Amino acid sequence: MEKTAPITRSLLTWFRNDARDLPWRRTRDPYAIWISEVMLQQTQVKTVIPYWERWMKALPTIESLARARSQRLHKLWEGLGYYSRVRNLQKAARVIMERHKGRFPERFEEVLALPGVGRYTAGAICSIAFNQATPVLDGNVTRVLARLFCVRQDPRARGTRERLWTLAGTLVRQAAGEPPGAGDSRGSAGPGRTGPCSALNQALMELGALVCVPRNPKCGLCPVSTFCQARAKGLADRLPRRARSVQAIKRRQFAFVVERNGRFLVRRRDETGVNARLWEFPSCDVSSAAEPQEIAQATLGTRPRRLKRLATLSHSITRYRIRLEVYRVGEWDPAGTKAASGRWLTPEQMRRLPFTAAHSRIVRRLQARKRNLGR
Secondary structure: OHHHHHHHHHHHHHHHOHHHHHHHHHOHHHOHHHHHHOOOOOOHHHHHHHHHHHHHHHOOOHHHHOOOOOOHHHHOOOOOOOOOOHHHHHHHHHHHHHHHHOOOOOHHHHHHHHOOHHHHHHHHHHHHHHOOOOOOOOHHHHHHHHHHHOOOOOOOOOOHHHHHHHHHHHHHHHHOOOHHHHOOOOOOHHHHHOOEEEEEEEOHHHHHHHHOOOOOOOOOOOOOOHHHHHHHHOOHHHHHOOOOOOOOOEEEEEEEEEEOOOEEEEEEEEOOOOOOOOEEEEEEOOOOOHHHHHHHHHHOOOOOOOEEEEEEEEEEOEEEEEEEEEEEEEEEOOOOOOOOOOEOOOOOHHOOOOOOOOHHHHHHHHHHHHHOOOO
8 A cells, every 4th residue: 555655746736737728627427427438438538528517408317318318318419329328318307316316326336236336336436426435447546556666568468457347446445535625626625526436537548548548658747757667668559558459341331311201201219229219311221232222213112213312420439331322313203102100300309309419510511501502
């Protein structure tokens, strides 16, 4: 413990003086902190801020989340991706209402038992909201600890992972012995005052996000560089060991924009799978040799006499790199169209629904076209 004391004190001092002023750091409300932690998974801080602010305005309490309609939740989450996160948030909110009388649980084991909450998220909530000495270990913290203690083994290996968790626990328990005001960050007051356990964990996250970055770490700005074993051995750029890059898989898709009296045919995805419950234009995966006319007939139930290419959009989902070809359907037989599973909506009506990321770009193009025609 004594060997880590200078590291802990340096991190707390650095966080107290240099912590970013983020909106979820101005509160100790565990609900608000929980939402921020889930949003921050796989997403940058600058992206999350407006989403978090909109969410807290629309759904300020656990009860409001538990009772919200699925469509509203997905619309608030639209663009953040990994939509299972938002569905788990609601499941967890309903568990809190039923088992904890609407009060966010404080015990680590009870937080960890909530749907969608893992070891990292539970540790983050308990330390930040309740100043408990619960460790955290995400990608940023893994990188900081691997360099600070020169952990050369693969951080994904079970034994190495547990060693890193142990190191994270040692530091946060060391922080728990610091004076109560040790973690108070500059500019915070009232409910936003930060205890030492909270400050230590957030300092590790912050250090990995801003200073101890994956490539070209800013060692000259690091508050614990003098204790960094990897830097002393010239290994900072090489740790932690990087996983082999997974080769991207290319996919091709067609989407069809069908209009009738100023309304467009859209469909809701199934209840399971990627982008579950989100809306999109009729579309499907196709082979490299697929012909749009034939796919349109199979997808829509009618063979259009004319197709016009509207756009070609590129986007990614996990390891897939997708080329989406968007076609405007002209001169078609409405009697044969498979519309039973879809709805005919105006661009304004579509704007209120949660669309998949790529298809929301099509909606914006249609809205822009409508505005231009109205001038």
